[in-house]
Amino acid sequence: MAKVSLRSGWPAHVGVAVGYALLYLAVHPITTLNWPIHAGIRFACLLLFPYRFWPALLVGEALPNLYEVLPCLDSLGRNWVMVRSIPALVPIMPIVWWCREKMPPFPAKRLVDIKALIVCIVLCSVGGMLYSTLAYAMCRPFLAADADSVPLASIQFLLGPYVVILSVVPWLVMAKLDYRPGHFREQLRQTLSSKLFMDTIALLLPSIAILACLRTVVKDPFDQIASLAMFLPMAWLTLKHGWRAAAVSGTIAILCICLPLDVSDKLQTRAYESMVFVVIGVTCLFVLGARISAQLLQEEKERRSAMNVQRLARQTMQMGEQRMRQTSQALEYLAGTLHVTNSRLLEQMRRIVPNIESHAFYKQAMAAQTQIYQLAESMHPLTWRERGLPAALNDTVARALDEAGIAYRCEITGRGFTRLASPVLTVTYRAACEAITYVTSRLACSRVRLVLRGGETQGRRWVVIRVEGVLEDTGVANAVYFAEERKRLGTKLGASGLDISEMRDNVGIFDGALHLRSFKDRLRITALLHDASQEQEAQRAASHSAAPLRLWVK
Incomplete structure (x- = not known):
């Protein structure tokens, strides 16, 4: 065990001892054989308090324990008083210490290992059972002849504390994981608006309340069926929300099934059956909830990883587009400079060679200048920069x-283009050019129709691109005539000649989808893109608000 400093912070130790003693005395009147609530408080304090406060907890339990035990010296005997004078905290402390050191229930600040927590609860319940069984064996000669036997009483001493710990501790664990100083109102608002809270109020509580009332009205064996039916909504809630749902629903089921049982010193057989049923059911729900929560956590990690990959791909695409735009502007500037230089040079050469326009040198200079302009235009059209996406299309x-001999029609409808993020507009233009290049690769394609529509649904902006190429056998001859221009069409549009799967990947970066449909006389490509900037802002806000609630289960 870690070294404990008793000299530093002694007011805190005194406060812990006094507070624990008062709490022990306060819950003693409501403690029963099947609901020993002090067992849950004892386990929670040892699990959550630092080691340095354990001596204070021991003192805080020892004093009220002696106050309750000493008056029973005459009725239960000296041996029982000697055993019960030892606080029940003593046999539990080494078990909790071993669990915290060897298989910690809290491997990290906001991470809980449910499997380790369940094992710790079981071991502590067994330790408490051994302690209580030994004390009961000491006082058995002083009890009535019809009192429970020692083995039967040991079952009571195991089930009661286990049920209480299982219903009390998970709530304290959730409070430990979620607590953030100074954010109580925000956390309360998040809790009340969470899906788990809404499902509990709307489904779990009404169904369990109805089944609990039915259980008290009907007779055997239908009351057992009603108890079993209580676990159906609990299992559904656990499958949906994980171990937290098991903690909430398990506590409600324990209160509805265990508390109404006979609280006398001698429990009936049916009471045993009910408690065993609850223990097995709630424990299984916790184990199932731990697995579900682990899967949900893994899915959340994969989703965030995919989001990071998407964000990186968008940034890379945008940076590449910016480089192309800068290169296009540099080429235009170079072409302009070359035009001015050639004009001055030609003016000087006309004095020497009158017919310079017909000379090969002049034609090569003009061709080089034109090619530079075309290269700049293919990389990033000047019309796009000056008048926007509709003008470029x-x-x-x-x-x-038109230079390739293909008829073209463009229809732009909808609204919201001016509010779309720049990366979305970029991908829209590039996707349109890639789709046009793909459909015009068919020799029979003689006409192309492009439909662009933007809109907004529930605050989410989107854009749809549809490129349709009309296939006509009579247009093959025209395609052969313009074969050279059709080959250069992709270069003029700045397209990379992507196939359908590659185009679908590009569209998927913006949470979009792309479909290809082939008809007898036409080929159609449809793509849907969403405004990534809005999605990133919403996801960033959601992840920020849910940051302290992410890591729950190992």
Whole structure:
């Protein structure tokens, strides 16, 4: 056990001892054989308090324990008083210490290992049972002849504390995991608006209340069926929300089934059956909830990892687009400079060579200048930069298709284009160019129709692209005539010649989808993209608000 300093912070130790003693005395009147609530308080204090406060807890239990035990010297005997004078905290302390050191229930600040917690609860319940059984064996000669035997009483001493610990400790664990100083109102608001709270109020409480009332009205064996039916909504809630749902529903089931049992010193057989049934059912729900929570945590990690990959892909795509735009502007500046230089040079050469326009040097210079302009236009159209996406789709794309001998029609409808994020507009243009390049790769494609529609649904902006190529056998001859221009169409549009799977991956970066449909006389590509900036802001806000609640289960 870690070294404990008793000299430092002695007021805190005194406060812990006094507070624990008062709490022990307060719960003693409501403690029964099947509901020993002090067992849950004892276990929770040892589990959550630092080691340095354990001596204070021991003192806080020893004094009220002696106050309650000494008056029973004449009625229960000296041996029982000697055993019961030892606080029940003593046999539990080494068990909790071993669990905290060897298989800690709290491996990290906001992480709880439910399996380790269940094992610790079972071991502490067994330790408490041995302690109580020994004390009961000491006083057995002083009891009536019809009193429970020692083995039968040991079952009571095991089930009662286990049920109480199982119903009290998870709530304290949840409070430990969720507590953030100075954010009580915010946490309370999040709890009341959580799906677990709403499902508990709307489904769990009404169903268990109805079944509990039915259990008290009907006779055997239908009351056992009603008890069994209580676990159906509990299991559904656990499958949906994990171990926290098991903690909430398990406590409610324990209160409805165990508290109404006979609280006399001698429990009946049916009471034993009910308690065993509750213990097994709630424990299984906790184990199942731990597995479900682990799966939910893994899914959350995978989702966040996918979000990070998406964000990185968007940033990479946007940075590449910015480089292309800068390169296009640099090429345009170079072409302009080359044009001015060539003009001055040609003016000087005209004095020497009158017909310089027909010379090969002049043609090569003009061709080089034109190629630079075309390269700059293919990388990032000037129309796009100056007049936006609709102008680029109507002018730049139309001019490239017209030069290739393909009829083109562009329809832009909807609203919200001006509010779309820049990366979305970029991917929209590139996806349209890739889709046009793909459908025009068919020789029979003679006409292309592009439909662009933007909109907003429940505050979420989106854009739909539909590229449809009309396939006509009569257009093959025209395609052969413009074969060279059709080959250069992808270069003019700045397309990379992606296939359908690659285009679908690009669209998927923005939570979109792409579909290809082939008809007898046409080929259609449809793509849907969402505004990534809005999604990132919403997800960032949700992850920030849920940050302290993420790591619950190992």
